[in-house]
Structure formats: C-alpha cells, structure tokens
Amino acid sequence: MLRTGLLGAGRIGHVHAKAITGHAASELTAVSDYVPEAAEKLAAEYGSTARTTDEILADPQIDAVLIATSTDTHSDLIEAATAAGKAVLCEKPVDLSLDRARACQAKVKESGRDVMLGFNRRFDPSFNALKQALDAGEIGKPEMLAVTSFDPALPPVEYIKVSGGLFRDMMIHDFDIANFLMGEPPVTISAVGSSLVDPAIGAEGDVDTAAVTLSYADGRIAVIRNSRRAAYGYDQRIELLGSKGMLQAENMVENTVVKSNADGVTAAKPMHFFLERYMPAYRIEWDAFVTAVTNGTPFPATLADGVTALAMAEAATRSRASGAPVALSDV
Ligand SMILES: NC(=O)c1ccc[n+]([C@@H]2O[C@H](COP(=O)([O-])OP(=O)(O)OC[C@H]3O[C@@H](n4cnc5c(N)ncnc54)[C@H](O)[C@@H]3O)[C@@H](O)[C@H]2O)c1
Numbered sequence: 001m002l003r004t005g006l007l008g009a010g011r012i013g014h015v016h017a018k019a020i021t022g023h024a025a026s027e028l029t030a031v032s033d034y035v036p037e038a039a040e041k042l043a044a045e046y047g048s049t050a051r052t053t054d055e056i057l058a059d060p061q062i063d064a065v066l067i068a069t070s071t072d073t074h075s076d077l078i079e080a081a082t083a084a085g086k087a088v089l090c091e092k093p094v095d096l097s098l099d100r101a102r103a104c105q106a107k108v109k110e111s112g113r114d115v116m117l118g119f120n121r122r123f124d125p126s127f128n129a130l131k132q133a134l135d136a137g138e139i140g141k142p143e144m145l146a147v148t149s150f151d152p153a154l155p156p157v158e159y160i161k162v163s164g165g166l167f168r169d170m171m172i173h174d175f176d177i178a179n180f181l182m183g184e185p186p187v188t189i190s191a192v193g194s195s196l197v198d199p200a201i202g203a204e205g206d207v208d209t210a211a212v213t214l215s216y217a218d219g220r221i222a223v224i225r226n227s228r229r230a231a232y233g234y235d236q237r238i239e240l241l242g243s244k245g246m247l248q249a250e251n252m253v254e255n256t257v258v259k260s261n262a263d264g265v266t267a268a269k270p271m272h273f274f275l276e277r278y279m280p281a282y283r284i285e286w287d288a289f290v291t292a293v294t295n296g297t298p299f300p301a302t303l304a305d306g307v308t309a310l311a312m313a314e315a316a317t318r319s320r321a322s323g324a325p326v327a328l329s330d331v
Helices: 011-021 036-045 053-058 071-083 098-110 125-135 157-161 171-182 199-203 279-295 303-322
Strands: 002-007 026-032 064-067 087-091 116-118 142-150 188-194 209-215 221-227 235-242 245-249 258-261 264-267
Touching: 002 011, 002 053, 002 279, 011 026, 011 036, 011 279, 026 036, 026 053, 053 071, 064 071, 071 087, 071 098, 087 279, 098 303, 116 279, 116 303, 125 171, 125 235, 125 245, 125 279, 142 171, 171 209, 171 221, 171 235, 171 303, 188 303, 209 303
Parallel strands: 002 026, 002 064, 064 087, 087 116, 142 221
Antiparallel strands: 142 235, 188 209, 209 221, 235 245, 258 264
C-alpha cells in the first residue's frame, strides 16, 4: 500500500484525491494546503487527515507525495520531497522559470532519484492508442502533426496571474504530446499569440489564443493551436500524418446520440473540461506512478520531459515577443 501525502487541495488536488483513493494499492494518508481549511475539507471528503506540508515530508510513514500546488512552488517542493526520500509525482509545469527547473533537475539527479511529471495526456486512452498504433508502424514515419487544444472557459484570473502564461501553463501539455509522438524535441519554434478572449489577460502580458509551429531537424513539422475559449466545450484533438497513412484522435463527447431531422444533423458537445475529459487519464497516470514506484521501474513521464517542455514554452514565449523563430538550443 503506497501511503501518499497530497500537497495542494485546489482544482487538480481534488482530481488526484479521487484517483489515489480509488486505487487498490494506494491510500490518501494526509492532505496539506497553504489554506488549512481547504486541506481539511478535502481530507474530510476522503476520510483522510489534514497536516502541514512539513509534517507530511517529515513523516517516515508516508512513502509518496503528489505535488498539486501552484506552479511557483513545484521546484522547491520537488527538492524537499526527494531529499526526504519520498517518491514524487508533480503536476506540470516543473516551474515558472526554466533556470530554476534546470537547477531542480540537477539537484534531483544528484539524489539518484527521478520524479514523475503529471503529463496526464500521455495516459489518455485515445491518445495512448494513437501512440501505440504509431509505434506499431501502422502509419510509417510521422511527418506532420496537428494538435488542437481549446478550453471551454477561462480559469480564474488569480490562477492566470500565477500560471506563467499560456505557453508554460496550457500549451506545455501539447509540447509534451508533440515530443511523445514525434519522438524528439524540435529544433526551432515559431509562435504567434493574441488576447482575444479577455483584455485583462493581454494587460497581464499574456495571450489566450496562440498558434505555434515546431520544426524538426529532418524537416518534419508540428502545429499546435490553443485557445482559452471554445463555445462548444473542451476541444482536444490530434491528427498525425505519416508516410503510410494518418492517425486521428477525435473529441470525447457527452453522449453518442445523433439527432437527424428536417433542421439538420446534430450531435452532443465534447465533454465539458479537463475534469470530465481526462478523469480516466488521471487514474491511469496514478496507476502508472504506483506501478513504477512499487516495481522500481522508470517513470513513463519524467522530470527531464518536464524541463524539455518548459524550454519549448520559453522558446515560444520569446518567439511571440520577437516575431522571429527561436532555436531550442538558444534557450
Ligand atoms: N495536469 C492537468 O491537467 C492540470 C490541470 C489543472 C492544473 N494543473 C496544475 O496543477 C497545479 C495546481 O493547479 P490548480 O488548478 O489545482 O490550482 P488551484 O489554485 O486550484 O490550487 C492550488 C492549491 O495549492 C495551494 N498551495 C499553494 N502553495 C502551496 C504550498 N506551498 N503548500 C501547500 N499548498 C499550497 C493553494 O492554496 C491552492 O489551494 C498547477 O501547477 C497547474 O499547472 C494541472
């Protein structure tokens, strides 16, 4: 039984509490949050106990911690938790600062441990089936990737302010999926972005609408499109063109009813947001973590994957600001 401390009782903390308590080989031993009432409420919901982060890290009875706190705390908590001998699953991104993330990576490496990064989309059954078909050679060599990721609504403004911006907070998932599917990071990154959804986001220096092109050493191409507004729900699609065919992962819909009448043909919307769309992925992600820790096998999404994706976010941020492509090796 993997005795787990959950750090952070916010939006994603609730999702992880469900996955941890729903797994036969893990228990939610304790929950902490900067706001004690938030930890108490979540702990009570799952019959766990609220404690401080320091108490959780100091408790030898706790084997693992899941870091689901705000992004600006991740590197510090990763270092503290690995130093305390805990197995760690940390939410994306590794940090707001690439330098800080790299320093964290170096420190963790010294400890001889690795950390799993919460790139949940790798574990989504559809995206994972697409990857398996790719690995089985069913479309030959992947040559052109298109990733669409549109949110149904903006997160709270307080969240946006500490998120690091769209490229680090939101597109980081798509950078990782591109690396997962194309098998390597790109050489150059070109980004454009605007604030079309909420002027307050533009006033913060951030964007809510963006398109990024990734160019690979051998000429392959990936295009990622993000928006924080899609009136019809959470739009999450992948299209991968290979030398021998194409793989596509379509949206998961609320139900499969298709209505046809004199007005036309209509179907249900995509599942509303990440809580609905990716709940199976969060559970499979947690199972992959528990399995890797129990068996002492490598994590399927690592701290190094997190640092690479963050470097891509940094390159995209710089490219949008300058209007010129940015070499990944320059960041
Ligand atoms: N993988 C995903 O699909 C996904 C989805 C949403 C958020 N996230 C990531 O999860 C993290 C949290 O996002 P959220 O939406 O849950 O945010 P949130 O603001 O809802 O929750 C964060 C919680 O962490 C607490 N906190 C902050 N600093 C802390 C500290 N030092 N110790 C203990 N608690 C602390 C806050 O009080 C808050 O309750 C972010 O890094 C975000 O990028 C990932």
